[in-house]
Amino acid sequence: MSDDIKIPKISQKHLLGIKYLSIDDINKILELAVFFKLKNKEKNKNYPILTGRTIINLFFEPSTRTLISFEIAAKRLGADVINMNIEGSSLRKGETLFDTAQTIGAMNPDLVVIRHSKDNSAEEISNLLDCPVVNAGEGINEHPTQALLDAFTILSHKKTLKDLTVSICGDLEHSRVARSNYYLLTKMGSKVRFVYPKYFEPKDLNKYKVEIFHELIKGISDSDIVMMLRIQNERIIDTELPSTKEYFLHYGLTAEKLKNAKADALVMHPGPINRDVEIESSLADDVNKSVINEQVENGVAVRMACLSMLIN
Numbered sequence: 001m002s003d004d005i006k007i008p009k010i011s012q013k014h015l016l017g018i019k020y021l022s023i024d025d026i027n028k029i030l031e032l033a034v035f036f037k038l039k040n041k042e043k044n045k046n047y048p049i050l051t052g053r054t055i056i057n058l059f060f061e062p063s064t065r066t067l068i069s070f071e072i073a074a075k076r077l078g079a080d081v082i083n084m085n086i087e088g089s090s091l092r093k094g095e096t097l098f099d100t101a102q103t104i105g106a107m108n109p110d111l112v113v114i115r116h117s118k119d120n121s122a123e124e125i126s127n128l129l130d131c132p133v134v135n136a137g138e139g140i141n142e143h144p145t146q147a148l149l150d151a152f153t154i155l156s157h158k159k160t161l162k163d164l165t166v167s168i169c170g171d172l173e174h175s176r177v178a179r180s181n182y183y184l185l186t187k188m189g190s191k192v193r194f195v196y197p198k199y200f201e202p203k204d205l206n207k208y209k210v211e212i213f214h215e216l217i218k219g220i221s222d223s224d225i226v227m228m229l230r231i232q233n234e235r236i237i238d239t240e241l242p243s244t245k246e247y248f249l250h251y252g253l254t255a256e257k258l259k260n261a262k263a264d265a266l267v268m269h270p271g272p273i274n275r276d277v278e279i280e281s282s283l284a285d286d287v288n289k290s291v292i293n294e295q296v297e298n299g300v301a302v303r304m305a306c307l308s309m310l311i312n
């Protein structure tokens, strides 16, 4: 290939969580993703360094962005990709995760990507397989590639993550995106705020060194980054929520409320968004403020970087 690049190594065999990555690992992934982002702008987007390798995407929870992004990333790198959907698998016949992992392991994949509703399932699978395992979002624990693509997106607009004020707002209790972003941003020197209604207080709050706010306007005041979170209805069991109208009134981000953040603040959301619940629909679509579509675009480049570094 004429535009050959040396694929750097990271300290980890697996990508289970940002908490296990060093600052050096994070910088290497983000730097390599710059190369793939440029490649993805070309007519021929393929960079086939994983030809003959097999990647299995094991998704036990629904996904649009992450699954398609991992599939595109793997295919652009030349790998063979198999997507296993829970509905079509033997888990529906009562097979355990352990037996599914053993079965998949016997087919000698080169990397397995897993999304699961249970915390630590990626680590459990990694103990059963010889190949690298990537956590594509598990329980409320971590979603490391989301935090990496979020950091990449911020760095496309800001010189550094150091000393940025990042307000993470909404359903903090159930958000794996918030946890991975917390680990990444604090490692890189950002100041993180958690902004949430009291009914979404994280049970593990004492783990995090953050400023806490219960009013959205105060929580985003003078922030560089306003990161909104989806209400994770699928994980909410015993919390009585207000109506969506009332939630939007107090915790929905609008263009008017955003005036309290810095003038050049970026609005982010991992998606899928609930329009006019977490964020005003017109603000989500305002490309002068919102980088939501850029986050999705950058996900492919970041995942190409992760896959190539872990397999190579």
Ligand code: CP
Pocket (backbone or CB within 6 Å): 062, 063, 064, 065, 066, 067, 137, 146, 270, 271, 272
């Ligand atoms: N951000 C994210 O994980 O989206 P999906 O659930 O669509 O993959």
